[in-house]
Amino acid sequence: MDIFGSFALILAFLAAVYAFAAGIAGAITRRPLLTRSARHAGIAVFGLVTLAVASLEYFFFIDNFSMAYVAAHSNRALPAFYKFAALWAGQEGSLLFWSWLLSTYVFLALFVNRNKHPELMPYAGVVMAGVEIFFLTLNNFVASPFGVLGGPDASGTLRLAALGDGHGLNPLLQYPEMVIHPPMLYLGYTGFTIPFAFALAALLGRYPGEKWIHITRRWTMIAWCFQSIGILLGAHWAYAVLGWGGYWAWDPVENASLLPWITGTAFLHSVMMQEKRGMLKVWNVWLVFTTFMLCILGTLLTRSGVISSVHAFAQSSIGNWFVGFLALAFIVCFWSYWLNRDYLRSDNALDSLVSRESSFLFNNLILLAACFAVLWGTLFPVLSEWVVGNKISVGPPFFNKVNVPIALFLLLLTGVGPLLAWRKTSFDALRRNFAWPVIIGVLSGIVAFIFGFREIYSLICLILCVFVTLSIASEFYRGARVIAARDGSNILTAIGDLTMRNTRRYGGYIVHFGMVLIFIGIAGSAFNKDVQMEMAPGQSLAIGPYTILCQNFDRVANNNFESERATLEIFRNGRSEMMLYPERRFFLASEVTETMVAVQSKPLHDLYVVYAGRSPETGKPVIHAYLNPLVKWIWFGGIVVVLGTGLALLPNRRAALVLKPATEQSWGDAVAKGASPIGAVARSSDGHD
Amino acid sequence: MTKARVRILPILCMGIASFCLATAVLGYVLAARAQETQRAKTLGQKLLCVCGCNQILTACNHVGCTYSHGMLKELDDRVARNEPDDLTIQAFVQEYGSTVLAAPPTTGFNRAAWIMPIVVPLIALYLFFELIRRWRQRAAIATASGPAVSAELLARAQREAGKDDDEQR
Numbered sequence: 091m092d093i094f095g096s097f098a099l100i101l102a103f104l105a106a107v108y109a110f111a112a113g114i115a116g117a118i119t120r121r122p123l124l125t126r127s128a129r130h131a132g133i134a135v136f137g138l139v140t141l142a143v144a145s146l147e148y149f150f151f152i153d154n155f156s157m158a159y160v161a162a163h164s165n166r167a168l169p170a171f172y173k174f175a176a177l178w179a180g181q182e183g184s185l186l187f188w189s190w191l192l193s194t195y196v197f198l199a200l201f202v203n204r205n206k207h208p209e210l211m212p213y214a215g216v217v218m219a220g221v222e223i224f225f226l227t228l229n230n231f232v233a234s235p236f237g238v239l240g241g242p243d244a245s246g247t248l249r250l251a252a253l254g255d256g257h258g259l260n261p262l263l264q265y266p267e268m269v270i271h272p273p274m275l276y277l278g279y280t281g282f283t284i285p286f287a288f289a290l291a292a293l294l295g296r297y298p299g300e301k302w303i304h305i306t307r308r309w310t311m312i313a314w315c316f317q318s319i320g321i322l323l324g325a326h327w328a329y330a331v332l333g334w335g336g337y338w339a340w341d342p343v344e345n346a347s348l349l350p351w352i353t354g355t356a357f358l359h360s361v362m363m364q365e366k367r368g369m370l371k372v373w374n375v376w377l378v379f380t381t382f383m384l385c386i387l388g389t390l391l392t393r394s395g396v397i398s399s400v401h402a403f404a405q406s407s408i409g410n411w412f413v414g415f416l417a418l419a420f421i422v423c424f425w426s427y428w429l430n431r432d433y434l435r436s437d438n439a440l441d442s443l444v445s446r447e448s449s450f451l452f453n454n455l456i457l458l459a460a461c462f463a464v465l466w467g468t469l470f471p472v473l474s475e476w477v478v479g480n481k482i483s484v485g486p487p488f489f490n491k492v493n494v495p496i497a498l499f500l501l502l503l504t505g506v507g508p509l510l511a512w513r514k515t516s517f518d519a520l521r522r523n524f525a526w527p528v529i530i531g532v533l534s535g536i537v538a539f540i541f542g543f544r545e546i547y548s549l550i551c552l553i554l555c556v557f558v559t560l561s562i563a564s565e566f567y568r569g570a571r572v573i574a575a576r577d578g579s580n581i582l583t584a585i586g587d588l589t590m591r592n593t594r595r596y597g598g599y600i601v602h603f604g605m606v607l608i609f610i611g612i613a614g615s616a617f618n619k620d621v622q623m624e625m626a627p628g629q630s631l632a633i634g635p636y637t638i639l640c641q642n643f644d645r646v647a648n649n650n651f652e653s654e655r656a657t658l659e660i661f662r663n664g665r666s667e668m669m670l671y672p673e674r675r676f677f678l679a680s681e682v683t684e685t686m687v688a689v690q691s692k693p694l695h696d697l698y699v700v701y702a703g704r705s706p707e708t709g710k711p712v713i714h715a716y717l718n719p720l721v722k723w724i725w726f727g728g729i730v731v732v733l734g735t736g737l738a739l740l741p742n743r744r745a746a747l748v749l750k751p752a753t754e755q756s757w758g759d760a761v762a763k764g765a766s767p768i769g770a771v772a773r774s775s776d777g778h779d
Numbered sequence: 780m781t782k783a784r785v786r787i788l789p790i791l792c793m794g795i796a797s798f799c800l801a802t803a804v805l806g807y808v809l810a811a812r813a814q815e816t817q818r819a820k821t822l823g824q825k826l827l828c829v830c831g832c833n834q835i836l837t838a839c840n841h842v843g844c845t846y847s848h849g850m851l852k853e854l855d856d857r858v859a860r861n862e863p864d865d866l867t868i869q870a871f872v873q874e875y876g877s878t879v880l881a882a883p884p885t886t887g888f889n890r891a892a893w894i895m896p897i898v899v900p901l902i903a904l905y906l907f908f909e910l911i912r913r914w915r916q917r918a919a920i921a922t923a924s925g926p927a928v929s930a931e932l933l934a935r936a937q938r939e940a941g942k943d944d945d946e947q948r
Contacts, residue, residue: 459900485881
């Protein structure tokens with residue numbers, strides 16, 4: 091069976107090589123048969139990698155501990171749920187999983203576009219096959235998940251050695267979110283390959299117009315959405331499992347996931363400039379290239395051991411392969427750009443500094459500044475060691491100091507951008523659109539200040555959140571008011587109607603609102619409180635409005651772990667409210683101890699309790715309690731972001747009637763009577779800003 | 780004033796004074812303890828645990844971490860001795876190396892860590908305005924060299940643009 095998996099992987103590699111070579115030959119000779127066979131080979135890669143993945147999963151479920159990878163990441167007592175997730179617990183399996191997700195995307199892209207874009211698809215197929223070749227090379231020749239335990243005996247015959255039981259899954263990964271978080275993140279990372287492939291293909295084939303942007307818009311949004319979910323699930327996992335009371339530690343691996351997300355966000359905004367005005371063509375192409383390369387860089391940082399992180403895989407030489415691939419990708423991108431740069435000339439120029447275009451440009455600039463700051467801080471320890479031979483640490487204080495002002499500026503632009511018109515915004519329009527959101531935002535800041543809200547960044551964040559929320563609400567209200575007045579419907583129905591007529595625009599606003607909620611949640615961290623205390627049964631500690639009474643400590647055991655558990659009764663204002671059970675688990679197979687945090691989450695704050703072990707001096711159990719305000723808003727904001735993205739992915743509902751019957755007239759009549767044809771087009775077109 | 784009142788008054792005054800004194804002393808001790816704890820927390824946030832977890836010293840909560848407990852105790856001791864912040868940080872750097880600092884120091888090459896995130900966006904901002912200037916120049920040249928447009932048509936186009944602007948907002 092191990093041979094079956096290896097064989098499927100080798101065949102997948104050969105099929106990818108064929109798809110690459112036949113695709114190039116097809117694109118050069120323009121022979122449809124070659125192009126079609128390259129496409130079929132690309133589809134076959136998906137089938138073959140699926141077989142390899144199924145084969146490895148099978149080994150996990152039958153506890154085949156002669157397989158090195160299974161023995162290292164599973165054991166008999168491991169619940170089936172985690173046996174399934176053990177596929178991506180280590181370097182080799184996660185690379186195979188990566189290849190599988192990539193091949194799934196490639197399969198879907200090839201299948202969906204099988205009868206479309208005959209000029210573009212051969213090139214795109216070649217680029218996608220090229221990326222697949224790299225990952226399948228790693229799967230086959232560098233980090234194969236199908237290695238077996240044992241070795242050749244004296245006669246040269248291979249003797250398998252099976253362990254009685256495996257080493258088990260890393261306890262930190264034995265958490266439901268770990269079953270979902272890596273696939274979501276990988277779906278984001280691998281998903282950006284599709285827009286990259288189409289952008290490079292359009293450049294290589296000098297494909298006319300903005301077609302590649304239209305083709306890849308949904309793919310990019312899907313990848314971005316998965317990346318967002320992956321990042322938030324990772325943050326929630328860190329919060330609920332690592333037990334340090336926070337959700338984001340600016341760890342290099344966390345940063346690695348954030349980098350392509352930032353450039354992907356910039357791309358999703360700047361494509362509108364190209365679609366609407368034919369501007370920023372070079373910028374967009376390079377944003378996609380950069381996003382893809384940052385995905386590869388992130389993988390390099392996670393897997394090479396270049397930068398130390400609790401999340402990283404073990405140190406290995408695999409990093410050299412990623413460096414080589416990254417260099418090759420950059421050379422190909424730059425060479426393609428240089429040869430075809432005349433094809434990327436802008437059709438239009440900027441009319442005014444106060445316009446939607448300039449706000450998008452500025453938004454891109456700020457996003458790239460944030461991306462640079464995160465990348466610089468992440469790589470600075472390596473740079474410092476390389477330049478002055480002295481390794482230093484770059485931790486949360488650096489990232490917070492540098493990125494918080496940038497993030498607040500971005501939040502401001504989130505509110506400003508939608509209120510500006512394309513091309514030029516008049517002073518009157520500015521005053522009309524901004525007056526109320528600004529006044530109410532500032533007033534809420536003053537009220538918050540009077541009530542003791544003195545932390546400066548949190549105060550600015552609060553003002554901006556109110557401003558952005560009102561600017562989004564006013565966009566919905568103004569549009570809906572017109573529809574309600576025309577159709578005689580109520581305002582809520584009109585809002586629904588408005589949203590469904592331009593899902594991209596209003597879905598985007600919902601995403602912005604989700605980001606506002608996330609910012610509110612993050613701003614709450616300025617008011618975190620924590621207390622640590624050695625507690626014997628009967629003792630209590632106070633934090634915020636809560637009193638935590640320690641009732642007792644007991645032991646719980648099963649086949650997988652032994653646990654020491656605290657039973658804590660929580661009183662609020664003197665009244666018993668709930669019981670919490672923080673634990674310390676000793677995992678038998680891996681012989682590792684981990685904490686299991688107990689969290690009581692409420693909209694205004696989380697009571698977060700950790701059983702931190704026994705004091706080395708007194709032997710008494712130590713309880714560490716945190717009161718973290720507004721954390722729930724982050725997770726809720728994440729859900730809103732996902733819903734907004736989902737809405738933006740839906741096709742627009744066609745407007746049944748734009749003009750009232752009494753005033754309805756044909757375009758020809760309108761032009762003849764001197765009415766504006768531009769206005770008519772604007773009303774009936776699928777706006778996408 | 781009766782005799783009894785005269786006797787009670789000094790006792791009452793002494794009692795109140797003692798209570799105030801005791802409260803002040805207790806308040807001072809508690810405030811000093813709180814201040815120490817707060818100072819230790821603030822200092823702890825400038826340091827990383829050296830166990831390899833990359834976490835702020837006061838946040839390192841790893842079960843079985845052999846470093847954080849000792850480091851925190853040392854920090855508390857130094858704060859209790861009222862040692863200046865700089866000296867405490869320096870002592871930790873000497874003991875654990877420069878990787879114990881949570882953020883790069885603002886000396887030597889490490890200054891670059893702080894400067895670059897400011898300089899690069901400023902350069903980008905300059906390029907942004909330069910790009911806009913060029914675009915506007917190009918637009919002006921294109922308009923100047925474009926076909927002749929009558930004043931009437933131009934006025935109408937401007938009206939249309941205004942309408943378009945309002946509709947799209």
